[in-house]
Amino acid sequence: MSDLETQVLIIGGGATGTGLARDLALRGVQCILVEKGELNAGASGGNHGLLHSGARYVSNDPVSAEECRLEANLLRQLAPQCIEDTGGLFVAVEGDDENFIADFPRLCAKCGIPIREISRHEALEKEPGISEKLIAAYLTEDGAIDPFKLSLENMAQAQSLGCGCLQHTKVNGFEMRKNRIEAVHVLDAESGRQKRIKVDQVVNASGVWAAEIAALANIPINMLYSKGSLLVTAHRLSHRVINRLRPPSDGDILVPGGTVSILGTTSVRIHSLDNVRPTIPEVDLIVDELAEIFPSLQEARYVRAYAGVRPLIQSQERNDDRAVSRGYAVLDHTHDGLENFTTITGGKLTTYRLMAEKTADLVCKKLGVSSPCLTLTEPFPSPRKGKWTEPGLSSRVWLKESAPRKPILCECEMISEDIIDHVVETMGEENETLSLKAVAARTRMGKGLCQGTVCGMRVAAHLYEQGILQRDQGLENIKAFLGERWKGERTVLWGEQLIQAGFKEALYCGLLDLEL
Amino acid sequence: MANSDPLKCDVLVIGGGMAGMAAALFTANRGLSTVQVGMTSEIVFASGLLDLMGVHPIKEKKVWQDPWTAIDSVVGDLPYHPYAHLTKNNIKASFVEVLSFLEKEGLAYCREENHNSRMINPLGKAKVTYCVPKSMWSGVEALGKKPPCLIAGFRGLGDFSARQIVETLQMKWPNLRAAKIPFPDTSHVNELFTGDILAQSLELSVNRKKLVESLEKHVGDAEVIGLPAVLGMHHTDEIISELEEQMGVPVFEIPTPPVSVPGLRLNDAFIRGLSEKGVKHFPQSRVVKVGREKTEEFTAVIGHKPVQTIVLTKRIILASGRFWGRGLYADRHRIRETIFDLPVRQPENRDQWHADNLLDSAGHPVNLAGVEIDSLFRPLDNSGRPFFPTLFAAGSILAHNDWMRMKCGSGVAIASAYGAVKASLPLA
Numbered sequence: 001m002s003d004l005e006t007q008v009l010i011i012g013g014g015a016t017g018t019g020l021a022r023d024l025a026l027r028g029v030q031c032i033l034v035e036k037g038e039l040n041a042g043a044s045g046g047n048h049g050l051l052h053s054g055a056r057y058v059s060n061d062p063v064s065a066e067e068c069r070l071e072a073n074l075l076r077q078l079a080p081q082c083i084e085d086t087g088g089l090f091v092a093v094e095g096d097d098e099n100f101i102a103d104f105p106r107l108c109a110k111c112g113i114p115i116r117e118i119s120r121h122e123a124l125e126k127e128p129g130i131s132e133k134l135i136a137a138y139l140t141e142d143g144a145i146d147p148f149k150l151s152l153e154n155m156a157q158a159q160s161l162g163c164g165c166l167q168h169t170k171v172n173g174f175e176m177r178k179n180r181i182e183a184v185h186v187l188d189a190e191s192g193r194q195k196r197i198k199v200d201q202v203v204n205a206s207g208v209w210a211a212e213i214a215a216l217a218n219i220p221i222n223m224l225y226s227k228g229s230l231l232v233t234a235h236r237l238s239h240r241v242i243n244r245l246r247p248p249s250d251g252d253i254l255v256p257g258g259t260v261s262i263l264g265t266t267s268v269r270i271h272s273l274d275n276v277r278p279t280i281p282e283v284d285l286i287v288d289e290l291a292e293i294f295p296s297l298q299e300a301r302y303v304r305a306y307a308g309v310r311p312l313i314q315s316q317e318r319n320d321d322r323a324v325s326r327g328y329a330v331l332d333h334t335h336d337g338l339e340n341f342t343t344i345t346g347g348k349l350t351t352y353r354l355m356a357e358k359t360a361d362l363v364c365k366k367l368g369v370s371s372p373c374l375t376l377t378e379p380f381p382s383p384r385k386g387k388w389t390e391p392g393l394s395s396r397v398w399l400k401e402s403a404p405r406k407p408i409l410c411e412c413e414m415i416s417e418d419i420i421d422h423v424v425e426t427m428g429e430e431n432e433t434l435s436l437k438a439v440a441a442r443t444r445m446g447k448g449l450c451q452g453t454v455c456g457m458r459v460a461a462h463l464y465e466q467g468i469l470q471r472d473q474g475l476e477n478i479k480a481f482l483g484e485r486w487k488g489e490r491t492v493l494w495g496e497q498l499i500q501a502g503f504k505e506a507l508y509c510g511l512l513d514l515e516l
Numbered sequence: 517m518a519n520s521d522p523l524k525c526d527v528l529v530i531g532g533g534m535a536g537m538a539a540a541l542f543t544a545n546r547g548l549s550t551v552q553v554g555m556t557s558e559i560v561f562a563s564g565l566l567d568l569m570g571v572h573p574i575k576e577k578k579v580w581q582d583p584w585t586a587i588d589s590v591v592g593d594l595p596y597h598p599y600a601h602l603t604k605n606n607i608k609a610s611f612v613e614v615l616s617f618l619e620k621e622g623l624a625y626c627r628e629e630n631h632n633s634r635m636i637n638p639l640g641k642a643k644v645t646y647c648v649p650k651s652m653w654s655g656v657e658a659l660g661k662k663p664p665c666l667i668a669g670f671r672g673l674g675d676f677s678a679r680q681i682v683e684t685l686q687m688k689w690p691n692l693r694a695a696k697i698p699f700p701d702t703s704h705v706n707e708l709f710t711g712d713i714l715a716q717s718l719e720l721s722v723n724r725k726k727l728v729e730s731l732e733k734h735v736g737d738a739e740v741i742g743l744p745a746v747l748g749m750h751h752t753d754e755i756i757s758e759l760e761e762q763m764g765v766p767v768f769e770i771p772t773p774p775v776s777v778p779g780l781r782l783n784d785a786f787i788r789g790l791s792e793k794g795v796k797h798f799p800q801s802r803v804v805k806v807g808r809e810k811t812e813e814f815t816a817v818i819g820h821k822p823v824q825t826i827v828l829t830k831r832i833i834l835a836s837g838r839f840w841g842r843g844l845y846a847d848r849h850r851i852r853e854t855i856f857d858l859p860v861r862q863p864e865n866r867d868q869w870h871a872d873n874l875l876d877s878a879g880h881p882v883n884l885a886g887v888e889i890d891s892l893f894r895p896l897d898n899s900g901r902p903f904f905p906t907l908f909a910a911g912s913i914l915a916h917n918d919w920m921r922m923k924c925g926s927g928v929a930i931a932s933a934y935g936a937v938k939a940s941l942p943l944a
Contacts (some may be wrong), residue, residue, distance in 0.1 A: 279867075292585070407674050472687070503561075506561075506879075509920045511638075
């Protein structure tokens with residue numbers, strides 16, 4: 001067992017974990033982040049991509065509402081490259097709760113959230129897809145944020161400042177002595193080797209797995225799991241974030257995601273974190289609900305659906321030195337007998353920076369480090385790692401290129417050979433195992449209309465020609481890649497998308513015998 | 517230009533895919549005046565291989581050497597499979613008729629009558645099939661004997677990686693070697709050009725000469741050479757003979773992913789040959805609606821105004837395909853047949869259409885959905901009786917046939933078209 005050593009071990013590579021790594025690194029604290037899968041494998045990789053103005057929470061969670069307002073403003077200034085400042089539109093249609101509508105402006109004002117009422121005519125002009133049955137419309141400051149880019153950029157800067165990042169590395173034990181964790185045991189899934197990391201402080205930022213991790217330290221955390229499903233359309237249908245103006249419910253929000261639109265969401269209580277997937281009843285519910293404010297959603301083409309799980313901590317009576325918000329919880333486990341163990345969980349993507357700040361404050365206090373938090377003022381450096389996750393970027397780059405063009409491997413997203421080569425190179429530098437699935441996660445490969453039909457073959461062929469895939473690895477790679485796409489496709493296979501899926505099966509099974 | 521006079525014919529074939537083409541061939545060969553309507557079909561995406569029956573039960577992934585005993589087994593276990601309505605002699609006869617037609621059109625096929633064959637596919641697997649284009653047959657033989665073999669791919673044809681094929685097959689075939697050679701026609705630099713452009717280029721002898729020069733650098737001790745299936749559009753057999761003479765070894769084509777040249781060749785052969793037999797073909801057209809007159813004739817409206825044709829016919833063979841061909845259409849809740857609104861056998865709701873895993877060994881229930889027929893290939897109405905005495909159905913629109921997993925697509929298309937045509941004959 002080889003030993004590593006660090007000041008702070010961060011468990012979990014989502015927005016919170018990577019945000020925390022950046023915050024600590026900027027304060028000059030040495031840290032290592034371990035992630036059992038790939039960055040954003042949890043809720044950070046399965047959400048709506050919504051930068052909340054806070055307007056949605058004014059009725060049921062005004063504290064979160066204000067936090068969102070402040071954080072969204074900050075992120076717009078400091079991380080503009082991860083954000084599309086689309087603006088938002090809250091819309092009510094005939095039959096929606098009129099008292100709620102009447103109360104809305106007052107509640108927003110109370111939280112300091114700027115909104116502007118517009119006429120029916122102006123709303124239809126600004127968003128032609130809105131239902132003619134609308135009875136109220138308010139402009140807000142909601143926007144769209146790319147969570148993959150966000151985490152990749154957070155981590156990239158943290159690494160440039162000396163932070164380590166170990167993906168495919170799972171925590172499987174704590175070495176505890178008296179009231180401290182001395183070391184953390186981790187398993188490197190790729191090499192199969194156990195590693196031991198000597199630590200000063202440990203932060204559990206593992207999202208829905210927080211209870212599982214805490215259990216390794218014999219600390220019980222009562223967690224509930226709420227699944228939320230989302231759908232992706234083939235084309236972008238609205239300019240702005242469109243939100244139902246009614247008490248928050250399922251199927252309320254339509255968010256632009258670059259070249260597509262994302263619809264959601266649901267909240268289904270689940271009891272197991274295994275095999276979390278959207279279901280057909282959820283998909284149908286979301287389409288039916290949102291079609292009430294945006295009718296073209298009934299006939300729209302959907303490319304895929306996905307689900308994320310929200311960790312909810314059951315509230316407990318406690319002497320509070322945790323940041324108080326119904327959204328997130330910072331748990332200082334000194335109360336549970338371990339003075340160098342902290343859990344941060346819950347919250348929203350929009351407030352990840354604040355969560356990281358609160359956690360870093362606590363951890364630095366324990367370390368005796370007095371540097372201030374710099375994430376309030378430090379802008380993100382210019383983009384590097386997260387670049388190719390931006391929707392539409394590949395096509396724009398390809399079009400602009402004046403040099404002789406490299407062949408296109410993914411036609412739906414216009415990803416050329418040299419983008420794939422660049423991603424492969426970057427992954428090599430970071431000692432990431434190369435697979436079709438991993439390359440796809442760093443680009444938009446497979447996320448377009450054909451859901452991997454064309455690019456699956458072409459990228460596999462290219463990786464063989466480059467000597468990266470050998471023997472019959474291509475078969476397992478293609479199976480894993482297509483299997484991943486399938487999780488998202490299955491619930492939206494009707495109309496055109498069913499035709500595409502049939503074509504894909506005809507190619508991969510009918511001709512290529514992939515299933516045999 | 518409006519066509520005001522209705523067109524009269526003995527039979528209207530709806531569909532331009534394998535079943536539609538086969539049906540039009542069978543009716544034309546029997547002297548029935550035939551009109552055929554269809555869009556560019558799945559044939560252009562086909563590999564060129566013709567499957568008869570390969571895998572059953574699909575859940576066990578049992579691969580059969582003898583397709584005919586496989587069919588016996590299928591029909592015994594699945595009494596509603598389209599093959600259950602045909603005798604083996606009829607299935608054999610249907611293949612003989614199609615293959616001899618294709619041979620006359622310059623597209624010779626090879627097979628072992630009572631045996632499936634294995635052909636290399638782009639993933640490097642040995643795919644089980646029945647009829648193989650002559651241009652690929654040396655590959656079937658090589659896969660059996662495993663001599664030293666060179667597989668060469670072209671720079672720019674990104675779908676085909678010789679290295680992938682060799683790496684995957686090499687464990688079973690150690691004497692396999694890969695090479696990547698420049699495409700002889702250098703006027704398409706740095707593009708990912710498609711197979712049909714390459715095939716047209718190789719119709720020119722100047723390009724073939726350069727190909728031979730490239731291959732000579734790599735051939736070494738290889739006793740057979742495999743190339744992607746782009747060896748000419750219309751003179752493939754001659755081109756291959758010429759290459760074999762110059763290289764001194766057999767040369768074979770390997771199927772490529774779609775759009776595939778052998779598929780285009782098949783499509784061309786059918787269109788050309790059927791036209792010569794007097795089949796009136798409306799390409800890139802759909803039947804918009806069909807009505808029934810008191811005279812027990814069908815009135816079919818083809819296309820949209822102002823370019824619209826009315827066809828009057830006594831019998832229709834519906835070979836309109838599945839979702840791709842728009843023969844079937846699925847909304848969020850159910851699947852319907854798009855021309856006659858025939859009852860479609862289907863799972864109870866969309867949640868049951870697909871398994872949780874793409875490659876689930878049992879396949880996806882939606883693939884078994886389709887139009888149900890009687891023993892005369894007539895679609896049934898809701899009470900289980902023929903929807904109309906002279907309406908017949910053939911091909912992938914038929915229920916109870918997971919052709920993608922059973923590897924019987926072409927077989928069901930050809931044989932069911934034969935069955936439908938034969939059933940329609942007594943009314944001539």
